[in-house]
Amino acid sequence: MDPSEDWQSSQIDPDVPFHASSRHCHQTWAKTYHSFPELYIQPRTTREIRKIVALAQRCRRRLVIVGCGHSPSDLTCTSAWMVNLDHYNRILNIDKSSNLVTLQAGIRLYELIARLKENGLAMPNLGSIDNQSIAGAFATATHGSSTRHGLLSQSVLSLKIMLADGRELRCAPDEHADLFSAALVSLGALGIITEVVFQAVPAFKIQWSQSLHPLEEIVGDWEKGLWTQTEFTRIWWLPYKKKAVKWRADKTEMEIRLPPLNRWTGVLGFHTYHTLLYISTWFPKILPALESFVLRVQYGFRHDGAHTMAVQEGQSGLLMNCLYSQFVNEWAIPLERGPEALSRLSAWLHGDQETSKIPYDLDGIYVHAPIEVRVTNTSTNPGTRPYLDNTVPSGPTLYLNATLYRPYNTDPPCRKRYYEAFEWLMKELGGRPHWAKNFTTVTKDEFHSMYPRMKDWLRVRSEVDPEGLFVGDWHRRLILPNDQGEVPLRLEEKVSKVEPAKTGGLNWFGQLLAV
Numbered sequence: 198m199d200p201s202e203d204w205q206s207s208q209i210d211p212d213v214p215f216h217a218s219s220r221h222c223h224q225t226w227a228k229t230y231h232s233f234p235e236l237y238i239q240p241r242t243t244r245e246i247r248k249i250v251a252l253a254q255r256c257r258r259r260l261v262i263v264g265c266g267h268s269p270s271d272l273t274c275t276s277a278w279m280v281n282l283d284h285y286n287r288i289l290n291i292d293k294s295s296n297l298v299t300l301q302a303g304i305r306l307y308e309l310i311a312r313l314k315e316n317g318l319a320m321p322n323l324g325s326i327d328n329q330s331i332a333g334a335f336a337t338a339t340h341g342s343s344t345r346h347g348l349l350s351q352s353v354l355s356l357k358i359m360l361a362d363g364r365e366l367r368c369a370p371d372e373h374a375d376l377f378s379a380a381l382v383s384l385g386a387l388g389i390i391t392e393v394v395f396q397a398v399p400a401f402k403i404q405w406s407q408s409l410h411p412l413e414e415i416v417g418d419w420e421k422g423l424w425t426q427t428e429f430t431r432i433w434w435l436p437y438k439k440k441a442v443k444w445r446a447d448k449t450e451m452e453i454r455l456p457p458l459n460r461w462t463g464v465l466g467f468h469t470y471h472t473l474l475y476i477s478t479w480f481p482k483i484l485p486a487l488e489s490f491v492l493r494v495q496y497g498f499r500h501d502g503a504h505t506m507a508v509q510e511g512q513s514g515l516l517m518n519c520l521y522s523q524f525v526n527e528w529a530i531p532l533e534r535g536p537e538a539l540s541r542l543s544a545w546l547h548g549d550q551e552t553s554k555i556p557y558d559l560d561g562i563y564v565h566a567p568i569e570v571r572v573t574n575t576s577t578n579p580g581t582r583p584y585l586d587n588t589v590p591s592g593p594t595l596y597l598n599a600t601l602y603r604p605y606n607t608d609p610p611c612r613k614r615y616y617e618a619f620e621w622l623m624k625e626l627g628g629r630p631h632w633a634k635n636f637t638t639v640t641k642d643e644f645h646s647m648y649p650r651m652k653d654w655l656r657v658r659s660e661v662d663p664e665g666l667f668v669g670d671w672h673r674r675l676i677l678p679n680d681q682g683e684v685p686l687r688l689e690e691k692v693s694k695v696e697p698a699k700t701g702g703l704n705w706f707g708q709l710l711a712v
Contacts, residue, residue: 209255213248216240216284223279224702226328227269227522228606229635231698232705234261234279241284246389247363253278253666254361257709259690260666262385264305264330268337268633269524272385272671274705277690280389282330288312289392296397297354302332302390310512318397322346322429323515332390336383337633338586341515342431342571344424344593347578348586350381357392358383361666365391370581378650379657381583384632384676386658386667401511402453403429405446407496408504412439412543416536424532424572424593429515433567434539435492436546437485442496442567446515449508456507457497466494471521474565475604481563481611488566495520495567522606522701526616527598527631528623529587532572535595538626539570542597545618557618562611569598584650584657587629596631597623606701613637644676651676665689670707 221237224230235258240246253260259277266273273279282303290299296318300309306320306327313319322341329339335350355369358380368377380387415423415432424430429446470490477484492498497505507514530538545553546564574593575586588594599619601609620638623630629647630636645651655678662668665686668677673689685691693708 209251210248213244225269226267229269229702230271230274230705232274234275236278238280239284246359250363259688262389264333265328267329269635271705276707291316298395298397302393303330317400319400319512321398325517338382340573343429344574345428347573347575351578352396355394359389359391361662375657378584379654382585386672401448403446403511403514404449404508406506407442407444409498409501412441415441419536432570435488435566438488451508454508470494471604474602478607484563491566522603524601524635527596527634528628529594529596530626530628531589532593532595534626555618555622564615565601571596584654
């Protein structure tokens with residue numbers, strides 16, 4: 198810590214601890230970005246968080262709040278001050294009559310799941326992983342896969358947020374309603390979310406099954422109950438084989454029955470597949486043939502109609518193994534546009550540019566499998582809709598996720614053109630990218646046209662943080678307006694340099710723009 202900042206910290210509430218380190222290297226979960234914050238701070242109390250905000254204002258430092266860094270973009274990169282709330286993770290109250298849980302916002306989902314289980318409760322839905330903090334999960338519009346559930350934020354009934362002036366405000370549908378609508382997808386740019394009131398449900402088990410089908414069968418069942426027959430459904434599409442794995446689950450009272458294992462679905466298969474993906478970086482033409490290996494290693498399937506089933510606790514059965522470091526480019530489109538999206542993307546990947554109508558050359562492009570297909574439905578939610586909710590407001594939403602692995606932290610050669618083509622198609626189908634993913638071609642003007650309530654979100658952001666204490670290069674580049682003639686906010690941070698890291702990924706360096 199700079200000596201002057203050490204002196205400042207002793208002058209602001211000297212009896213309040215300031216847990217800071219100056220030797221932290223932050224990296225995203227996928228190791229796509231690395232940054233080196235001047236201070237890495239881990240508060241344990243609300244008073245400590247308030248002191249951090251006051252000291253950052255006095256020392257003119259931007260604040261970045263981070264949990265597990267699961268977003269593979271540069272959203273959480275900073276050379277200023279990074280605040281991690283891993284030690285601000287207590288359950289404050291569980292009302293067993295209503296199943297309402299009050300908790301500190303730094304708690305990781307796996308910690309919350311464990312504490313809920315002790316009390317016979319569970320989260321109603323989950324995404325693919327449980328390593329995020331609760332605040333980070335809903336701040337980026339995290340979702341699961343079910344037409345009976347929406348975003349994770351749908352279960353947030355109220356929250357408290359520490360603003361740039363040190364005030365901690367409670368917001369809910371009936372209190373500071375504008376701030377609540379903005380904070381449910383805050384992108385870390387409004388303040389520090391400190392407390393959450395969350396609607397839990399009674400603990401449950403699920404019986405799930407997964408089976409292998411031709412892609413045309415999946416498309417043919419699209420409007421015949423594919424997404425509605427069970428509570429949870431997701432699809433993994435293998436584009437070169439034109440096949441898909443269908444995963445379905447419903448709640449059950451059956452006894453636990455663990456998934457079947459074989460030697461390929463364990464350590465041997467994991468490392469063999471990782472090595473083959475690494476080899477494909479130089480010999481990408483092997484990727485179509487690798488899909489058969491994927492079916493055996495990840496799913497244990499050899500032929501159409503093959504299936505497996507299991508009974509698990511819901512909070513483990515809904516998760517999936519993300520395997521390796523990866524780029525993820527996920528978009529939300531109307532569910533009814535799904536068959537067209539799959540058919541046109543499939544045509545493009547098989548060299549039929551005329552059918553796909555995608556104006557990008559495929560020559561030499563080979564991609565990874567599977568492409569993940571998920572669904573939500575926020576249209577039936579009577580609660581608050583976040584200003585930056587990327588789902589379809591009038592019906593179910595389909596998510597297509599074009600995942601590209603980074604074997605041993607090596608970037609795949611197809612990324613640029615594949616993502617340009619994929620995003621072009623998603624835009625034509627009325628899509629919006631997931632906020633925490635690796636979209637590459639979306640402009641600020643496009644974002645503003647995609648979100649009718651963007652102006653409301655920007656208005657609230659400007660009101661609660663007029664000097665940009667929580668604003669970084671990602672926000673300015675993609676969503677903050679330029680109507681001030683590119684004049685930065687007093688505490689705004691801008692990227693100054695990005696360079697390749699020796700271990701893979703990119704090193705990110707920033708600077709404070711206004712002095």
